[in-house]
Amino acid sequence: MTSINTHEIDIVKAKTSKIDSVDFENLTFGNVFTDHMLVCDYKDGAWEKPIIKPYEHFMIDPSAKVFHYGQAIFEGMKAYKDENDEVWLFRPDQNMERFNKSAVRMAMPEVPEHIFMDGLKTIVDLERNWVKKGIGNTLYLRPFMIAVGSGVIAQPSTQYRFMIILSPAKSYYQGEVKVIIAEHYSRAANGGIGAAKAAGNYSAQFYPQKLAQEKGFQQIIWTDDATHTKLEEAGTMNVFFKINDTLYTAPTSERILDGVTRKSIIDLAKSEGIKIEVRSVLVDELVAAAKDGSLKEIFGAGTAAVVSPIVGFQYKEHYYELPKIENSTALQLKDKLTKIQYKLADDKFGWTVKV
Structure with a gap:
């Protein structure tokens, strides 16, 4: 040595x-x-x-x-x-x-x-x-x-x-990602350690995720612990929903991790003129949008996965398939983000640091 x-x-x-x-x-x-x-x-x-x-x-x-x-x-x-x-x-x-x-x-x-x-x-x-x-x-x-x-x-x-x-x-998730919306289990609770990247947060997910995988789903969309009516995160990722022409994502809180990819996606979307709102999205709102066709996309965002499009979700034994979009907002934002990370596009945000 x-x-x-x-x-x-x-x-x-x-x-x-x-x-x-x-x-x-x-x-x-x-x-x-x-x-x-x-x-x-x-x-x-x-x-x-x-x-x-x-x-x-x-x-x-x-x-x-x-x-x-x-x-x-x-x-x-x-x-x-x-x-x-x-x-x-x-x-x-x-x-x-x-x-x-x-x-x-x-x-x-x-x-x-x-x-x-x-x-x-x-x-x-x-x-x-x-x-x-x-x-x-x-x-x-x-x-x-x-x-x-x-x-x-x-x-x-x-x-x-x-x-x-x-x-x-290389890439974290392979193939299509289908999710199930949590009705009982919670990722985190108010006053707890959900906003910390603590090891216990992740081990607590393993059992509910195992149950979801046994039903044929790759991940869970977590809901709030008190009412299970608010959509919060997708597995180990922050989650975004596109309804009509607007992108939505939940605000950070004691239950929701302040993801670096999440905040980068928000800034990128704003810079590209994509309408985005940071607010709680209700389960009933998502189901209604899936039924009337206004739900266009769901995708997860995180360091490991970067951006991971979701092809469908299940809630109360009903499965909702999302439309297949060639040039989706998720993939557009992923492309723009990765080009900044690999220095293939101008970093106007000053995000990259040379080693």
């Missing part, structure tokens, strides 16, 4: 790379990881110096609070390579800001910018060969933090580990 000492980050390089053994044309999302990872520990009320080192397993006490009380948060981001072999991040400041909001909500320490942002840029630069050119090819970035302090008393940990791992990726 080769060791490098920088002012802020120590780097220990792997002796050899496994990149040549990876089939980049046949990747399963999130299953292959690059040669290195970033690790930074929080102890005695302070962050230690980060280190980038070979990707490896690590030891952790069985009584670590992450196992018993679920103190764990994460972010999902991507790096892109343009036609000139330059590598770019997309709105990383928004991910860092949301990460620290999640940390506060979970009674965890905020990660300083010089650790989060400098660490992110440094490890992506080190692994730039893992970022392949071409739309659809990305390097998925997973910053996360877990409580590693020992002891099973029900209180916040005093020790934490912040890490960044990287995974080459």
